Amino acid sequence: xxxLAVPQAEPxxxxxxxxxxxxxxxxxxxxxxPTVTLLLGALYxxxxxxxxxxxxxxxxxxxFSTFTFLPGTGFADNVRDLNAYRDGVYWQWMGNSALYAGxxxxxxxxxxxxxxxxxxVYRFRGRExxxxxxxxxxxxxxxxxxxxxxxLLAQADLTDSYLSVLLPQILSPYGVYLAxxxxxxxxxxxxxxxxRMDGAGEWRIFTRVAxxxxxxxxxxxxxxxxxxxxxxxxxxYIMLSDxxxxxxxxxxxxxxxxxxxxxxxxxxxxxxAFLAVLPLVALFLVVQRxxxxxxxxxxxxx
Amino acid sequence: xxxxxxxxxxxxxxxxxxxxxxxxxxxxxxxDGETASGPVSLTYWTWTPGMDxxxxxxxxxxxxxxxxxxxxxxxxxxxxxxxxxxxAHKAGKAPDLVQAEYQALPTLVSNDAxxxxxxxxxxxxxxxxxxxxxQTTLGTDAVYAVPQDIGPMMFYYREDLFxxxxxxxxxxxxxxxxxxxxxxxxxxxxxxxTFSANDSGLFAGLAQQAGARWWTTSGDRWKVAINDAATRKxxxxxxxxxxxxxxxxxxxxxxxxxxxxxxxxxIAWVSxxxxxxxxxxxxxxxxxxxxMAPLPQWSAGENRTGSWGGSSTAVxxxxxxxxxxxxxxxxxxxxxxxxxALAKESGIYPAATNAQTSxxxxxxxxxxSNQADFYSKAAGIAGTTAPSAWGPNVNVAYTSxxxxxxxxxxxxxxxxxxxxxxxxxxxxxxxxxxxxxxx
Numbered sequence: 001x002x003x004l005a006v007p008q009a010e011p012x013x014x015x016x017x018x019x020x021x022x023x024x025x026x027x028x029x030x031x032x033x034p035t036v037t038l039l040l041g042a043l044y045x046x047x048x049x050x051x052x053x054x055x056x057x058x059x060x061x062x063x064f065s066t067f068t069f070l071p072g073t074g075f076a077d078n079v080r081d082l083n084a085y086r087d088g089v090y091w092q093w094m095g096n097s098a099l100y101a102g103x104x105x106x107x108x109x110x111x112x113x114x115x116x117x118x119x120x121v122y123r124f125r126g127r128e129x130x131x132x133x134x135x136x137x138x139x140x141x142x143x144x145x146x147x148x149x150x151x152l153l154a155q156a157d158l159t160d161s162y163l164s165v166l167l168p169q170i171l172s173p174y175g176v177y178l179a180x181x182x183x184x185x186x187x188x189x190x191x192x193x194x195x196r197m198d199g200a201g202e203w204r205i206f207t208r209v210a211x212x213x214x215x216x217x218x219x220x221x222x223x224x225x226x227x228x229x230x231x232x233x234x235x236x237y238i239m240l241s242d243x244x245x246x247x248x249x250x251x252x253x254x255x256x257x258x259x260x261x262x263x264x265x266x267x268x269x270x271x272x273a274f275l276a277v278l279p280l281v282a283l284f285l286v287v288q289r290x291x292x293x294x295x296x297x298x299x300x301x302x
Numbered sequence: 303x304x305x306x307x308x309x310x311x312x313x314x315x316x317x318x319x320x321x322x323x324x325x326x327x328x329x330x331x332x333x334d335g336e337t338a339s340g341p342v343s344l345t346y347w348t349w350t351p352g353m354d355x356x357x358x359x360x361x362x363x364x365x366x367x368x369x370x371x372x373x374x375x376x377x378x379x380x381x382x383x384x385x386x387x388x389x390a391h392k393a394g395k396a397p398d399l400v401q402a403e404y405q406a407l408p409t410l411v412s413n414d415a416x417x418x419x420x421x422x423x424x425x426x427x428x429x430x431x432x433x434x435x436x437q438t439t440l441g442t443d444a445v446y447a448v449p450q451d452i453g454p455m456m457f458y459y460r461e462d463l464f465x466x467x468x469x470x471x472x473x474x475x476x477x478x479x480x481x482x483x484x485x486x487x488x489x490x491x492x493x494x495x496t497f498s499a500n501d502s503g504l505f506a507g508l509a510q511q512a513g514a515r516w517w518t519t520s521g522d523r524w525k526v527a528i529n530d531a532a533t534r535k536x537x538x539x540x541x542x543x544x545x546x547x548x549x550x551x552x553x554x555x556x557x558x559x560x561x562x563x564x565x566x567x568x569i570a571w572v573s574x575x576x577x578x579x580x581x582x583x584x585x586x587x588x589x590x591x592x593x594m595a596p597l598p599q600w601s602a603g604e605n606r607t608g609s610w611g612g613s614s615t616a617v618x619x620x621x622x623x624x625x626x627x628x629x630x631x632x633x634x635x636x637x638x639x640x641x642x643a644l645a646k647e648s649g650i651y652p653a654a655t656n657a658q659t660s661x662x663x664x665x666x667x668x669x670x671s672n673q674a675d676f677y678s679k680a681a682g683i684a685g686t687t688a689p690s691a692w693g694p695n696v697n698v699a700y701t702s703x704x705x706x707x708x709x710x711x712x713x714x715x716x717x718x719x720x721x722x723x724x725x726x727x728x729x730x731x732x733x734x735x736x737x738x739x740x741x
Contacts, residue, residue: 061586064560147389154393238389241347241397243376250378257378259349259613266583 049277056274060267078271085255085265090272092244093251097230098279100165100247105226107170112221116179117210121192131180137173143234150238164239165247169229175221182217183210219290223283230280248276341369342626345397347387348615349379350450352647356634359643364633370626372399381697384409391415391620398621399631402447403613404437405506405696408517410616411446412694417617418444422628429636429654433689438614440692441519446616448631449653450644453574453611454684455507458581460569461593461672463492471595475539478598482548485569495570496550496559497540499707502700504572507608508540509533510690512600517693523740524732528699529725534718535600541710541717551711560584572597574610575651575680578667590672596683606688612653651680658684695731702727 055063059074066072082090119131149168150159158164187210195205233249240246243254252272255265346357354374361371375397377383384406390396391413402410410416423445427435430449438447459471467488472478482494498504509516514532518525527533543549550568552559562568563585571577581592597607615631617624634640638660641652645662652658658681666676673679693699706720706727732739 060583064557064584065564065587150389151393154390154395159390159393159395237382238386241345241375241377241386241390254349254376254378257349257380257382258351259379259611 052270052274052277056271058267063267063270074267075271078267079275082268082271082275085268089243090248090251093246093248094276094279096162096245097247097249097276099162100169100232100236101226101229104166104169104229105222107166108172108175108225109218109222111170112172112175112179113211113214113218114206115176116181116217117183117187117206117214119176119180120183121187121189121210131177134173134176138177140173142168142228142232146234146238149235153239159239160241160245162245165236165245168235169225169232172221172225172228175225178221178224179214179217182220183214186213186217216290219287223287226283227280230276248272252276341371342623344370344372344399344621344623344627344630346372346374346399346401346630347377347383347397348374348399348401349377349383350401350644350648350650352649355647356640356643359639360630360633363639364637365630368626368629370623370630372630377401379403381406384697387415387618388413391618394620396618396620398618398623398627400616400618401450401613402616403611404449404609404690405503405692407438407446407614407616408440408692408694409696411440415618415620416446417619417621417624417628418446419448419617419624419628419631420445422625423448423632426632426636429656431653431655431685431687433687434612434653436689437692447614448616448628448635449612449614450635451612451650452653452684452687453503453507453576453609453651454680454687455511455572455574455597455608455610456577456680456683457595457597458571458573458577458592459595460566460588460591462591463566463569471593472598473596474602475598475600479539479543479548482543486548491567493550493562493568494548495568495572496552496554496562497544497711498552498554498559499704499711500553500555501610502703503610505536505703505707506690506700507574507610508536508572509608510688511597511606511608512536513606513688515689515691516699517691520740523738524693525740526693526725526729526732528728529718529721534721537717537721544711544717545714547714551714553708555584564588575684576611578669579649582669589669592670593673594670594676594679596679596686605686607683607686609687609690614653651684655681655685693728693732694737695728695735698731699724699728 051068054069054071056078057075058066058072059077062072062074119127145168150164153159153164153167158167191209191213192205195209200208230247231249232247233253236247236250237253240250243251246254252269255269255272258265346353353376357372357374365371377386379401383400384402387396387400387402387410396415400410402416407416420439420443426448434449434452438449439445457471464471467485469481469484469488470477472481478494485492485494506516509532512532512535514527514530514536516526516528516530516533518527544551550562552562559568560583563571563581564587566588571581573580577594582589596605599606615634617627617631621627634644635652636654638657641654641657642660642662644650644652645657645660657663659678663677663681666673670676702724703720706723707717709715710717710720729739
């Protein structure tokens with residue numbers, strides 16, 4: 001789901017989505033090179049997805065013997081088998097993933113909002129140092145931290161619990177970074193000042209004035225973090241040993257690695273992977289409208 | 303990732319288990335004493351499917367009597383689990399019982415993760431073949447695990463196609479090479495089999511059959527002999543076949559490999575006792591057309607095989623109830639009811655010799671319904687398993703094998719050079735980890 005990184009054309013400076021109609025209509029001109037590049041990029045991203053979708057419809061017998069992109073006949077059976085596997089533990093994994101990703105992303109967005117706002121609006125000693133440390137955190141891949149985090153949580157006796165997967169993912173350096181940048185751009189100092197003049201407390205200014213302005217940025221943080229947690233493998237792998245608490249990534253891995261004398265359950269894994277993508281697709285479709293609203297809008301227009 | 307973590311975890315391990323005296327000492331002092339009093343609850347990391355049902359038998363039967371309850375936590379198999387066990391062990395949180403492949407035992411022992419359970423399980427020794435039991439002692443007086451399943455190697459072939467092309471089942475490797483060439487003559491589009499470098503266990507098993515002992519100890523030093531004469535013979539044999547084009551050089555376990563088996567493009571497979579399960583998914587259309595025979599031998603009249611796969615049940619040093627855990631491990635792998643449940647629920651091939659001919663193994667696997675004596679033949683072959691000699695960094699040797707032999711098979715180049723690379727990589731890694739290695 002890294003299709004977010006598809007290169008996009010720079011918006012024309014000063015333009016705001018939705019204001020095009022005030023301008024004389026541009027000549028329709030399709031730039032060939034960017035279009036082809038984008039199409040290739042889309043193909044590159046969508047082909048594996050298409051493979052998963054089609055492979056999920058194949059029965060075990062068809063999986064390796066029929067043409068790759070020829071749909072099979074076993075989808076219903078695959079879903080039934082997946083459903084029956086160890087009394088439906090798959091849905092438990094799905095529920096766990098939803099919990100880890102949903103709650104984790106929500107908490108992460110809250111933490112990012114508060115810290116990003118504070119870093120953007122207040123001047124205090126050590127602010128830049130703090131921000132630089134955060135930036136260093138952005139550069140650090142979370143994979144490196146999984147083992148130290150495990151050892152740390154083991155001392156607090158928190159391993160193999162829901163908290164052990166949730167806690168480390170609540171603070172997202174990238175989320176805080178994004179929230180700060182966004183708050184700096186979207187919450188003008190004048191507005192905060194005006195709130196103070198009107199006698200509102202700092203908390204009130206934050207929740208009533210600044211937060212609504214930051215929503216599109218926070219939705220981005222939420223989405224990024226949701227996808228990151230949903231797809232995370234290593235952290236839950238190290239933290240959890242009870243497979244009733246596994247998220248979907250780990251659960252599917254256990255289906256694949258069953259030991260030498262039992263064959264990997266390919267059809268179940270592929271069907272499971274396909275079903276696991278659906279919530280992400282649905283989430284993107286639903287949240288998109290909050291997201292693309294207008295990243296450039298603000299309260300004060302000049 | 304397993305690479306980096308292993309490195310970090312393992313650097314803390316000093317010289318291994320030659321110094322088992324030290325480990326054995328700490329095993330007896332901190333273990334038990336209070337097991338008889340009060341109920342005991344144990345956790346067990348295993349990847350065996352259906353293990354929860356087998357453990358239920360314990361919890362409702364002997365476990366209830368002894369007040370020892372075992373909880374299964376299902377894991378994914380493979381090297382990653384070893385990493386996970388070592389990480390947990392570092393935090394003192396490893397489960398009481400773990401499932402471990404034989405070749406992983408030295409790694410776990412050298413990190414002081416496995417307890418010596420010889421006192422509790424000594425009585426079980428004669429239930430297993432010597433070559434199998436020896437893998438759990440690492441050649442010391444200690445016992446670090448109870449064998450669970452084994453993978454004696456065998457030769458699988460398409461009975462119908464062998465007949466069609468007038469081939470006879472090879473009993474020596476020379477005949478095997480001849481058979482491959484004859485098939486090429488009779489049907490140029492087909493291959494007897496393939497040399498695949500993507501599962502190192504196969505090559506290790508073949509070398510084991512030839513008499514190789516890759517890791518041995520003398521005094522407090524390790525001796526690594528991956529490029530010894532026996533292994534060199536095996537590498538040269540397969541390298542020669544690949545080079546002359548008598549067999550295929552494409553890896554196993556790929557969709558095209560499945561297809562080659564399913565359509566009869568490849569008509570034989572050197573594998574182990576668990577092959578029926580793999581063939582069921584890989585080649586569903588050829589059910590009932592395969593037969594199993596003993597592995598070809600290096601000299602006529604010999605009777606040896608290697609092993610590919612197999613695992614054991616071990617007790618960790620983090621367990622506070624080692625005696626209870628060892629008791630369960632013994633029950634699981636020697637009790638009649640437990641073993642027949644393991645065969646039925648999990649489809650494992652038991653290490654315990656008398657279980658190999660028990661009720662669950664009277665009928666052949668469904669895929670081999672044409673070979674009624676499949677399991678009695680298998681039990682006979684299992685008895686001829688050559689001893690194996692694993693070391694503390696099998697994973698490094700295996701990775702090096704995949705890289706070096708993978709490239710050599712693809713380019714049809716010198717397998718001997720690839721073997722030397724594997725030896726050099728393994729020795730270098732052991733030195734880096736702080737093991738004393740004799741040159």
